[in-house]
Amino acid sequence: MRSKVRAGIVGVGVGIPEPVLTNHDLEQRIDTSDEWIVTRTGIRERRVAPPDVATSDLAAQAAHQALQNAGRGAEEVDLIVVATATPDMPWPSTACLVQAKIGAVRAAAFDLNAVCSGFVYALWMAAQAVETGAYRCVLVIGADILSRQVNWEDRSTCVLFGDGAGAVVLAPVEEPYGVLSGVLGADGTGAPLLNVPAGGTREPLSPEVIACKRHTIHMRGREVFKFAVTIMGEVSVQALEKAGIAPEEVNLFIPHQANIRIIQAAAERLNLPMERVFVNVDRYGNTSAASIPIAVYEAWEQGRLKKGDLVVVVGFGAGLTWGACVIRWAY
Ligand SMILES: CC(C)(COP(=O)(O)OP(=O)(O)OC[C@H]1O[C@@H](n2cnc3c(N)ncnc32)[C@H](O)[C@@H]1OP(=O)(O)O)[C@@H](O)C(=O)NCCC(=O)NCCS
Structure with missing residues (x-):
């Protein structure tokens, strides 16, 4: 077969x-x-x-x-x-x-x-x-x-x-090998916590909009922080359960690189030592959708990903949105 x-x-x-x-x-x-x-x-x-x-x-x-x-x-x-x-x-x-x-x-x-x-x-x-x-x-x-x-x-x-x-x-x-499981989620009621209010159809660009800087990032930092520390761990656990993998089997945890304190909280939730967590937020800050694939690339380049390794990638962001995938590294 x-x-x-x-x-x-x-x-x-x-x-x-x-x-x-x-x-x-x-x-x-x-x-x-x-x-x-x-x-x-x-x-x-x-x-x-x-x-x-x-x-x-x-x-x-x-x-x-x-x-x-x-x-x-x-x-x-x-x-x-x-x-x-x-x-x-x-x-x-x-x-x-x-x-x-x-x-x-x-x-x-x-x-x-x-x-x-x-x-x-x-x-x-x-x-x-x-x-x-x-x-x-x-x-x-x-x-x-x-x-x-x-x-x-x-x-x-x-x-x-x-x-x-x-x-x-x-x-x-x-x-x-391959992507074993994935869990995605969204909560649009959280849209006001983190957004670029203007520049779309709701508030098209105008001199007034630009003067008020409404075409730039607006964030309620503390609320986003609270959401992030909970969701990163939770969605990772859900994706691991879906794949039938225990957290202690994870070789490398590759979280969205927004804030080291958020990453540490997620690692704690999974009981993972920081040696099994990839971090490069110190050198790039939050690069949004690029943050996880840059981290995956660097982990691979540094020899921290080997064929057969179990990897969790997990992200959160504006929307609000979140998601995690469990991967058995294929090369
Ligand atoms: C933004 C963040 C780092 C702020 O940390 P915090 O501990 O919550 O800090 P606070 O918002 O309580 O602000 C504390 C103080 O620092 C000040 N402050 C804010 N930014 C500052 C900066 N760059 N430098 C110095 N002081 C600053 C604030 O004005 C505030 O001063 P006040 O107490 O006199 O009002 C944190 O909330 C965070 O990481 N949130 C998540 C953001 C995120 O990841 N967004 C992207 C999601 S994909």
């Missing part, structure tokens, strides 16, 4: 802008301190894309590297999903721009917006598409340039975010 076909990650890549903005740089611009930022968030520096770089540029770079890494050509790709909340333009989708940039001539392409949970949403949806046999080579990309949506005068938000992109290639793999 043939074993079940699952979707597995067979290549990873990143697109990370070079310019670094440190906490000390921010001290020069706003009333903050490296000490405040590090103790409250764990962030030391973040990357900020230069003005001529757009989301599709970082996404295409990540896609290109992921394909190379997987030993696949762009013409083999049959679907591109870009998780982003900061597209190049309202439309067409950033995924279409990436398709043209990398020459994936056979691929369908669309964007998915679940903000910081976007990569986990895209990964789980794409995994279903591969498992059914409908698609055989899918690029799942998380890419965001939040520095363009940040109010650089608001010290309570501008210190948190950074720019970047990460990509994975999903293809059929045989059991026991």
Whole structure:
């Protein structure tokens, strides 16, 4: 009997802008301190894309590297999903721009917006598409340039975010490898806690809107924090239960990199020592949909992911949204 076909990650890549903005740089611009930022968030520096770089540029770079890494050509790709909340333009989708940039001539392409949970949403949806046999080579990309949506005068938000992109290639793999389970969730009543109020159909851009900075990120930090510390652990436990895996079997926990205190709380909930938790929030800050695939790439590059390892990826974000997937690493 043939074993079940699952979707597995067979290549990873990143697109990370070079310019670094440190906490000390921010001290020069706003009333903050490296000490405040590090103790409250764990962030030391973040990357900020230069003005001529757009989301599709970082996404295409990540896609290109992921394909190379997987030993696949762009013409083999049959679907591109870009998780982003900061597209190049309202439309067409950033995924279409990436398709043209990398020459994936056979691929369908669309964007998915679940903000910081976007990569986990895209990964789980794409995994279903591969498992059914409908698609055989899918690029799942998380890419965001939040520095363009940040109010650089608001010290309570501008210190948190950074720019970047990460990509994975999903293809059929045989059991026991691949994406074993996924759990996604949303609570739209929490939309006011974290949003960019203007620039859409509710409040189109106007000089007044821009003067009031309503086209920038608005956040009720403490409430988002409370939501995050609970949901990260809970959704991870749900995804592990669905996969029939005990938390102590997890080799590497790769959470959304928003805040070290949120990551530590989630690890505690799962009773996982921090040695089994991947952290790079200190170097990138919160890169939204890019944060998990960048972390996955770095974990792989550092040799912390080996064939057969059990991995949990878990995210949360505006929406409110959340999601987790359990993966048995396939290469
Ligand atoms: C934003 C966050 C770090 C703030 O930490 P906190 O411990 O909750 O801090 P508070 O909001 O209570 O603010 C404490 C004080 O620090 C001040 N403060 C805020 N930002 C500051 C900064 N960058 N530098 C110095 N002081 C700052 C506040 O004004 C406040 O001062 P006050 O007590 O005089 O009013 C934290 O709430 C958080 O991480 N929330 C989740 C955010 C997140 O992850 N969002 C993305 C989700 S995908």
